[in-house]
Amino acid sequence: MTQMRLVVVGAGGRMGRTVIRAIAEAPDLVLSAAIDTAGADTIGRDVGELVGLPAFGVPVSEDALTAFAAAEGVIDFTIPQASIAYAALAAQARIAHVIGTTGLTAEDEAKIDAAARHAPIVKSGNMSLGVNLLAALVKRVARTLDEDFDIEVVEMHHRAKIDAPSGTALLLGRAAAEGRGVDLDTQGVFTRHGHTGARRPGDIGFATLRGGTVVGEHNVIFAGPAERIELAHKAEDRGIFARGAIAAARWARGRKPGLYSMADVLGLSDI
Numbered sequence: 016m017t018q019m020r021l022v023v024v025g026a027g028g029r030m031g032r033t034v035i036r037a038i039a040e041a042p043d044l045v046l047s048a049a050i051d052t053a054g055a056d057t058i059g060r061d062v063g064e065l066v067g068l069p070a071f072g073v074p075v076s077e078d079a080l081t082a083f084a085a086a087e088g089v090i091d092f093t094i095p096q097a098s099i100a101y102a103a104l105a106a107q108a109r110i111a112h113v114i115g116t117t118g119l120t121a122e123d124e125a126k127i128d129a130a131a132r133h134a135p136i137v138k139s140g141n142m143s144l145g146v147n148l149l150a151a152l153v154k155r156v157a158r159t160l161d162e163d164f165d166i167e168v169v170e171m172h173h174r175a176k177i178d179a180p181s182g183t184a185l186l187l188g189r190a191a192a193e194g195r196g197v198d199l200d201t202q203g204v205f206t207r208h209g210h211t212g213a214r215r216p217g218d219i220g221f222a223t224l225r226g227g228t229v230v231g232e233h234n235v236i237f238a239g240p241a242e243r244i245e246l247a248h249k250a251e252d253r254g255i256f257a258r259g260a261i262a263a264a265r266w267a268r269g270r271k272p273g274l275y276s277m278a279d280v281l282g283l284s285d286i
């Protein structure tokens with residue numbers, strides 16, 4: 016098979032740079048274009064220079080339309096507004112779109128669903144193998160334990176993160192809700208402050224910590240009568256997300272249109 020031609024959008028971001036480095040190491044992939052925000056100071060710079068590697072001969076561009084027309088897939092860790100626009104463009108070009116961006120609203124999700132009618136989209140709040148395995152385990156444990164075990168999801172990320180709770184915390188909360196057979200929209204508790212009253216049975220609570228350079232830490236606690244089960248994941252390097260996104264792009268190459276998850280990519284859907 017020929018090398019897969021990939022576009023990275025959000026090229027100058029923490030994840031964009033990590034994905035570009037990972038593509039450079041993969042012999043079956045080629046970075047056909049790197050896109051950043053219009054007017055950003057990265058525009059026109061060689062991608063290699065941007066990520067601390069020898070020159071690629073690919074300048075960072077703001078022309079996504081031309082880039083998508085000449086590619087088979089796009090990897091996107093940006094902001095919700097950008098991901099929606101790129102989903103429409105990728106659908107138009109009929110190329111695979113891997114979306115790692117978090118903080119999407121229900122309205123944003125609906126636009127991505129619409130784009131997935133025309134091209135394959137893999138979207139996940141966390142692209143790592145470890146977190147997706149953890150989600151399967153959380154679902155399994157939640158299915159086994161009843162409401163005597165209170166579920167709390169605790170996450171910590173670096174100080175620059177702009178959305179809360181994290182996409183991963185929501186993914187894990189949804190897995191717990193699914194396992195228990197409840198609706199996260201009605202059972203999720205996202206803030207506690209002041210005189211809250213006692214915990215409502217069946218609630219799924221979320222707590223958010225931000226600080227320093229933490230790549231991403233998640234802990235799902237099942238707190239029962241006189242015992243506690245904790246399932247945790249600690250990300251030590253953003254390379255785990257980049258490798259997952261690349262695996263998703265390879266998996267989605269030539270696949271029929273639809274909205275897919277990392278559980279589909281990793282074969283974890285039936286656990």
Ligand SMILES: NC(=O)C1=CN([C@@H]2O[C@H](COP(=O)(O)OP(=O)(O)OC[C@H]3O[C@@H](n4cnc5c(N)ncnc54)[C@H](OP(=O)(O)O)[C@@H]3O)[C@@H](O)[C@H]2O)C=CC1
Nearest residue numbers: 025027028029030051052092093097115117140141142256
């Ligand atoms: N699913 C997963 O596994 C993971 C998801 N994430 C998520 O990915 C997203 C990005 O994270 P991170 O890399 O840390 O954030 P950064 O802020 O470092 O990177 C985001 C990049 O997107 C760029 N951008 C914004 N708008 C556009 C646009 N219209 N076109 C092209 N580029 C654009 C920004 O440029 P500028 O600053 O110039 O506007 C910035 O360079 C977040 O939502 C985060 O939660 C992160 C890690 C793993």
Ligand SMILES: O=C(O)C1=N[C@H](C(=O)O)C[C@H](O)C1
Nearest residue numbers: 117140141176181182183231
């Ligand atoms: O913003 C980040 O950094 C991360 N975002 C994702 C999330 O919101 O869960 C994934 C990872 O934890 C890092």
